[in-house]
Amino acid sequence: MPFIPHTPQEVEEMLAVVGVRSLDELFADIPPQMRSRRFKLPRGQSEAAVCAFFEDMAAADKTDLVSFLGAGYYAHNIPKAVDAIVGRSEFYTAYTPYQAECSQGTLQAIFEFQTAVSRLLEMDCANASVYDGGTAMFEAAMMAVRSTRRHTLVVDEAVNPIWRGMLTTYCAGLAVNIKTVPQRKGLSDKQALCAALDRDCAAVIVQNPNFFGFIEDYTSVFAKAGELKAFGIISVYPVMQAVLKTPGEMNAAVAVAEGQSLGQPLNFGGPYLGLMACKKEHIRQFPGRIVGRATDLDGKTGYVLTLQAREQHIRRAKATSNICSNQALCALRALVHMSLLGPEGLARQAEHNMHLTRQAVKQLTALKGVELLNNAPYGNEVALCLPEPAEQIVNALIAKGFAAGLPVGRYYPDMENILLLACTEVNRAEHIAMLAGAMGGLL
Amino acid sequence: MKTIFAESVPGRGSRFIESDAPTAAQMLPGELLRAKPPRLPECSELDVVRHFTGLSSLNYSVDANFYPLGSCTMKYNPKFTEYVAGLPGFARLHPLLAQLGQGASQTQGALRCLYDAEMLLREITGMEAFTFQPMAGANGEFTGVSLMAAYHRSKGRKRGRMLIPDSAHGTNPASAALAGLEIVNVESRDGMVAPEALAAHMAEYGDDVVGLMMTCPNTLGLMETHLPEIVETLRKTDALLYYDGANMNAVLGKMRVGDAGFDVVHLNLHKTFATPHGGGGPGSGPVGVSARLEPFLPGPRVAVRRDGSFYLNNNLPQSIGSIGPFYGSFAVVVKALAYMLRLGGEGLERVAEYAVLNANYLKKRLEDVLDIPFARLCAHEFVASAPQGLRALDIAKALLDRGFHAPTIYFPLIVKECLMAEPTETESKQTLDAYVEALKETVALGKNNPEALTMAPRRTPVRRLDETAAARRMTLTDDME
Numbered sequence A: 001m002p003f004i005p006h007t008p009q010e011v012e013e014m015l016a017v018v019g020v021r022s023l024d025e026l027f028a029d030i031p032p033q034m035r036s037r038r039f040k041l042p043r044g045q046s047e048a049a050v051c052a053f054f055e056d057m058a059a060a061d062k063t064d065l066v067s068f069l070g071a072g073y074y075a076h077n078i079p080k081a082v083d084a085i086v087g088r089s090e091f092y093t094a095y096t097p098y099q100a101e102c103s104q105g106t107l108q109a110i111f112e113f114q115t116a117v118s119r120l121l122e123m124d125c126a127n128a129s130v131y132d133g134g135t136a137m138f139e140a141a142m143m144a145v146r147s148t149r150r151h152t153l154v155v156d157e158a159v160n161p162i163w164r165g166m167l168t169t170y171c172a173g174l175a176v177n178i179k180t181v182p183q184r185k186g187l188s189d190k191q192a193l194c195a196a197l198d199r200d201c202a203a204v205i206v207q208n209p210n211f212f213g214f215i216e217d218y219t220s221v222f223a224k225a226g227e228l229k230a231f232g233i234i235s236v237y238p239v240m241q242a243v244l245k246t247p248g249e250m251n252a253a254v255a256v257a258e259g260q261s262l263g264q265p266l267n268f269g270g271p272y273l274g275l276m277a278c279k280k281e282h283i284r285q286f287p288g289r290i291v292g293r294a295t296d297l298d299g300k301t302g303y304v305l306t307l308q309a310r311e312q313h314i315r316r317a318k319a320t321s322n323i324c325s326n327q328a329l330c331a332l333r334a335l336v337h338m339s340l341l342g343p344e345g346l347a348r349q350a351e352h353n354m355h356l357t358r359q360a361v362k363q364l365t366a367l368k369g370v371e372l373l374n375n376a377p378y379g380n381e382v383a384l385c386l387p388e389p390a391e392q393i394v395n396a397l398i399a400k401g402f403a404a405g406l407p408v409g410r411y412y413p414d415m416e417n418i419l420l421l422a423c424t425e426v427n428r429a430e431h432i433a434m435l436a437g438a439m440g441g442l443l
Numbered sequence B: 001m002k003t004i005f006a007e008s009v010p011g012r013g014s015r016f017i018e019s020d021a022p023t024a025a026q027m028l029p030g031e032l033l034r035a036k037p038p039r040l041p042e043c044s045e046l047d048v049v050r051h052f053t054g055l056s057s058l059n060y061s062v063d064a065n066f067y068p069l070g071s072c073t074m075k076y077n078p079k080f081t082e083y084v085a086g087l088p089g090f091a092r093l094h095p096l097l098a099q100l101g102q103g104a105s106q107t108q109g110a111l112r113c114l115y116d117a118e119m120l121l122r123e124i125t126g127m128e129a130f131t132f133q134p135m136a137g138a139n140g141e142f143t144g145v146s147l148m149a150a151y152h153r154s155k156g157r158k159r160g161r162m163l164i165p166d167s168a169h170g171t172n173p174a175s176a177a178l179a180g181l182e183i184v185n186v187e188s189r190d191g192m193v194a195p196e197a198l199a200a201h202m203a204e205y206g207d208d209v210v211g212l213m214m215t216c217p218n219t220l221g222l223m224e225t226h227l228p229e230i231v232e233t234l235r236k237t238d239a240l241l242y243y244d245g246a247n248m249n250a251v252l253g254k255m256r257v258g259d260a261g262f263d264v265v266h267l268n269l270h271k272t273f274a275t276p277h278g279g280g281g282p283g284s285g286p287v288g289v290s291a292r293l294e295p296f297l298p299g300p301r302v303a304v305r306r307d308g309s310f311y312l313n314n315n316l317p318q319s320i321g322s323i324g325p326f327y328g329s330f331a332v333v334v335k336a337l338a339y340m341l342r343l344g345g346e347g348l349e350r351v352a353e354y355a356v357l358n359a360n361y362l363k364k365r366l367e368d369v370l371d372i373p374f375a376r377l378c379a380h381e382f383v384a385s386a387p388q389g390l391r392a393l394d395i396a397k398a399l400l401d402r403g404f405h406a407p408t409i410y411f412p413l414i415v416k417e418c419l420m421a422e423p424t425e426t427e428s429k430q431t432l433d434a435y436v437e438a439l440k441e442t443v444a445l446g447k448n449n450p451e452a453l454t455m456a457p458r459r460t461p462v463r464r465l466d467e468t469a470a471a472r473r474m475t476l477t478d479d480m481e
Helices: A007-017 A049-057 A080-086 A104-121 A134-148 A161-171 A192-197 A219-227 A280-283 A312-318 A328-365 A392-398 A429-442 B045-056 B079-086 B093-098 B109-123 B138-152 B171-178 B195-208 B227-235 B245-250 B291-296 B330-365 B390-402 B429-448 B450-454 B468-472
Strands: A152-156 A179-181 A201-208 A232-235 A254-258 A272-277 A291-295 A301-305 A381-385 A418-422 B128-131 B160-164 B182-186 B209-215 B241-245 B262-264 B286-290 B301-303 B310-313 B384-385 B418-421
Touching: A007 A134, A007 A232, A007 A272, A007 B195, A007 B330, A007 B429, A049 A301, A049 B079, A049 B093, A049 B330, A080 A291, A104 A272, A104 A291, A104 A301, A104 B045, A134 A152, A134 A201, A134 A254, A134 A272, A152 A161, A152 A192, A161 A179, A161 B109, A179 A192, A179 B171, A192 A201, A192 A219, A192 B330, A192 B429, A219 A232, A232 B262, A254 B450, A254 B468, A291 B468, A301 B286, A328 A429, A328 B045, A328 B301, A392 B291, A392 B384, A418 B182, B079 B330, B093 B109, B093 B310, B109 B128, B109 B245, B109 B330, B138 B286, B138 B291, B160 B171, B160 B195, B171 B182, B171 B209, B182 B195, B195 B209, B195 B286, B195 B468, B209 B227, B241 B245, B245 B330, B286 B291, B330 B418, B390 B418, B390 B429, B390 B450, B418 B429, B429 B450
Parallel strands: A152 A179, A152 A201, A201 A232, A232 A254, B160 B182, B160 B209, B209 B241, B241 B262
Antiparallel strands: A254 A272, A291 A301, A381 A418, B128 B286, B262 B286, B301 B310, B384 B418
């Protein structure tokens, strides 16, 4: 029997100890009218047959497209050493580290992850991670709502619409009002963001680089929020953060990020992880797990889950969040990835990809009718204005073997000609020339 | 062990990226750049590998130790599932690719996996439809509660209360509170939801009750024998019934929550379906619903055309919106699907049989070692109290010295000095017998020499840590001391 070690003789011995005659008798407590009416599942298969099925399924996916898709989720090269370390079953088959004495590997790794995230974002402290970038944004907004006891969120429309959509869903049952401030040609309208802030606002939420790839400095917006005792919340892209002005330097209260680009494969949507970091004064409102340094009976340094009085297993309905797990193994991947790249590697990755994107912009804007949405500074992703609806061009290019980027019209109805295109180190210079050639043939 | 930051040597690096690109300062205005580079580790690849290999040796894990953790279902995680989830055709697939071009033709393999997994979970639970978007069990709870609230809203009702038994997991009340609901605590008697307590609450709040969140078998490891009456009581006001699937390992093939009258269920793929816990995630908490809640599920949903091809259905006017960014923790779902296909229907039913056999065997063998409050058959787990004069915490710590992970302690909150054990079906009789011997030794030691227990563990990488001082000192990063 796969994964069940019992021999028939052992089963007999065990049933005798329990005092029942058959395995089915163990289920006598299920009320008869509650027993399964049917259970028609396929027969089990050999390991080899199951592997072959998945090999066929994976081969049915087209991963050989030349892709410029991003929108917050990027194809990056991941050092093979990340898989080697995270593939150690001492890490991946361990449980949540409630028993600290036998979980120091996981606990110290989370402590180091918190340190790395805090340093990358230049914030005081970070938690052990949450599910993804969208839930991180929601949890940050809830910190602000609890702390200020106010119920309006001012959200920049240039924040990733996928995460704004999640924010709307998560706030549906709560008395929270979301005020969206329209973007202007892909840029944040900082004046309008400041004007939308008042003494009823819990927080202002922005993103850098924003959804359209443009880079801005939000110091003035956070200063205005600070005057009104509202939270400044910023979502960032961890790779670009190696070179960009930090949430700490902009004086954000809470910084969040989708951490996928730090060592997580794209995996068709998950698992990913959400990074969360905040200023020390907000620590009591922080959701999720947090690891702290401690000493043991002999005075030896160790690590424990700390500040657990905020959490659901102690506080139940009054907890800061319902969150129970973090994305521990994803956080470990992110930490190992950052450790292998180092500050220089992460910055070079950002620079390399920015450089590629500039080459793409140069070649694509040379095509008739293609131009940048805006002349503002951008990182490794950028919004291009096409002469025709982007959806049509993208669909036509799929047939030619390109995923040219994301048409943004589905999220911004008056921007149907806008294409969001990202370059990363998996793209080669010749890919860009091929894309320009193929797109040129369509326009 | 030193931290990776303490191992860092300025100027050292692995040069993973080779590039002749200009610097950021040559491409962007200076005022948009950070003043100083991030102080991340500067290490060679060997430095990093050695550091983390060292850390891994400080952990207990299912691959090395027995984990009788109640409510957590720490079963063996088959290795082939890691292989299939890591296939490049899945790992390199951008989730938005399914939303480009005509009809998701680029991602047919991945969509079929999601579709097949949904079909199997529907048959396993008897529910009408599933969403994989929830990224963990608690996230699934929030989703389920939101679906229940949306159902009542669609009927023009304003309801604001959720009934939750006092034996429930802490996430239940926290999830309902996060969805903006008030919690009504339902008292238990002899480990069961007391029908008269339920009736009293229904009489008091009647039309304000969204539903009841049940864990079944409950967290005491007991089957709710009053289930049919409970279902009937709730039906009277069209209140809905939520099934916390944390304990699904106990009933696979034996009870289908859809047949039993539940409207919502969340499953923990990282428990019942053998995907690894990862030291605390990633999990996956798919949610299944009855027909009347299906219109409210998050989107997009995977659907199949007449020609057998798959597409993403976004035409869901009553949907609650998106709970996750895409289609859930896809790689985790693939592992769970692989497990289901390997076991098949017969194998899945066997899981429940042997999980319950192991729990009852262990319970019986421990009857004269621990105080076991309910003298009846248990499901896949059972609760016990530390014998007079001993603390659950001390027993748990002493077990660590004997190479066993501790059982769950001090949960559920309604049992004194509680030790809750769930052996799972993948453990052998020999392992269970060895665990019984270890517990016998521990209890005997505690009775003769209480200090020997309070000073345990001694053989682990660190001894008991001062959690109170840690919470006060709040050293949460290497820079906070």
